[in-house]
Amino acid sequence: MTNMRRMLPLSLFWLLACLAGSVTADNAIRVAPGYQLQRLAEVPGARQMVLSPAGHLYVGSRQYGKVHVVRNFSRGGRQAEVILEGVSMPSGLAMDANGDLLVAAVNEIWLLAAADQRLASSTQAAQLSRHWQLLTDALPQHSHHGWKAIEVSPDQQTLVVPVGAPCNICLVFPHADEPTGTILALDLSALKAGKLQYHILAMGVRNSVGMAFHPESGELWFSDNGRDWLGDDLPACEINRVPMGWKSRPHFGFPFVHADAQGGQLPEPHAEIRRQHPGELPFIDPQIVLQAHSAPLGIHFYQGPYKALAGHLLVAEHGSWNRSTPVGYRVTAYAAATSEPGVLVDFLDGEQKLGRPVDIIEQGDGSLLISDDANGLIWHLSRASRSD
Template sequence: MNIQRVVCWLIVVVLCPFAQAVDSRIEVMAGLTLSEFADVPNARQMAQTQSGDIVVGSRKLGKVHGISEQGEVFVLADELFMPSAVAIDSQNRLYIAAVNSIYRVDNLDRIFEQRKPVSRLNVLADGLPDASHHGWKAITLSPDESTLVVPVGAPCNICLVHPESGQQPFGTILAINKSKLDQGQLAYDLMATGVRNSVGMDFHPKTGDLWFSDNGRDWMGDDMPPCEINRIPQSALTKGNHYGYPFIHGHPQKGGALEPQDDIRARMPDKQFINPLVEIQAHSAPLGIHWYRGSGEQAMDALKGALLVAEHGSWNRSSPVGYRVSAYWFDRNHEVTEHKVLVDFLTDNDDKLGRPVDFLELANGDVLISDDAGNKIWRLSAATADKQ
């Protein structure tokens, strides 16, 4: 990346987000500031190129957008089936996960220079389950980039899923062999089973454990069952341990519950389930999660070591919950030591001013937050005297 590209990108990152005033009803934790970074329709998962450009998936639109170094938003790919998930490897190759297909896009720098949709996508695999119910993806690369981590949600609110049903790998998190995938072969190990709908994952930067969110089932009341944050230890990344769905929801000793449907509960396997580490208010819908590294020159010191959680917000509840960004801190035993709300998009009158989806930490320590309902990408940063 040459000096001109660096200067242009810094101008966009520093100046453009403050062009519009943020609704004063959005509550932001003291010491932090929220600003608008870009307008992107139906913004879901984000990834950053080696040159600093940004790629954003969408779910409903079937498009993938790019944000150039000058801040111009353009359609990078179109006419895809819920291409919510994007990831970029160290070779600057873009991976897009739609419902049943995974694509790869090369030559990203040239694409961003032209700012036109890719004429032809490289289809690496199209053998994933094609059910659209919870079929949209979130993907992440393992730290050594040997694996593309892809969850496959349950195709229902509540039903038997793999391996109990003998069907396709619904209700799982897959570790897809990236080397084979690049050759057009879909080969994977099971990282987790019994996962209803995970739309957020991140490897802990020190331990290598994979943490992931999971959305609880609907129609059990306003406060049941809890949504979850789970952990796969680095030593168990390919063991396929069972995290409870559809037989048990949440932690049975900490507010969880057995599945009330007799026909499902009767099929409960004789095995140990892995309990969640965090139970979140039912229907809050935690999606993206991110371990805040905070290594940049403008790092938010108050957030170092925190797990950021995007609570997308409820639909199956008499009064809304979620619609906020939370942070959790843990001790060495993975017990929660502190919880804070960083950004609250839900007003006292239940107006929903945003639905956070995913995080992207910039090199300077700021964090971008995608918002698929507000069609925006927000920027969270440390407050300075002139921002307060």
């Protein structure tokens, strides 16, 4: 892999402090000192979220095939209503500057134009069903790693959509005909006109379910889940960065090499895949490596007033499903020039799993909303005092 500077996490001191932090009323969920965690709304299977300019919270789901809205969420609304149903894994949501809500299912992109205005004119959210427009159904149809998280680019020109590998380990684009194992940039204007036009932003991406644009550089960062069945501690999960101005489609290694927590690259042991190794093609190193099976999903660059989080990358670690001892199930914070992440919320009590965080969004006051698809909850993380 090429040698790129890593963005490293918060201090070990803060990690230990967080793990010794206060216990919420919800069993043994632990939060960092100085912060408090509250349940705000029940949303079945809550995945990616959008908090709209009018203060409505739109939320995708995976297994339920539904998109919900919590009307007037910013003004205390807590009732989830279905606004789209009967689609396959509509987990990815984004809203552009026009207020148009975009939803990514497995092979489909749906549009609810002027979502807030539509909602304001409807006494029941279910009335919105007639206003949805299917923009495309031409994305790969694989349900394995087919659920998505999506983002609109800062210039509002593209919709960024990952297409996961349809397997644990297999050959993907360009060794496969479909653009699997990639991150795509869909032309947003063409998409709204019903045309699927895209270019490939990144190759060699196994399963990204979280993306964020850096607020200063504008570079795209994304999470990626490492392959399974190489043991409890191999390979590492990843946070990656697409280099600005990269002249060709950068390749992040899958399926030929994987991230190694000790540094460097871990060659894929499957002999048939090794034989297809593309020779001198450079692979991009991850910016951050995480414990294998921790399953990083949503990521967010903090930009609010909490000084302790200034400039940090926040990561929702969804948690392991096939490790002998569970890991992940927490929200972590990463900054430069240190060696361990700070733990903001820890949903793991021994081996008891008290929640599975998926997405993180920041409210205007700097507090955070965290979706939890295991409990079907939206959590609110805020500081307990104004000292930080």
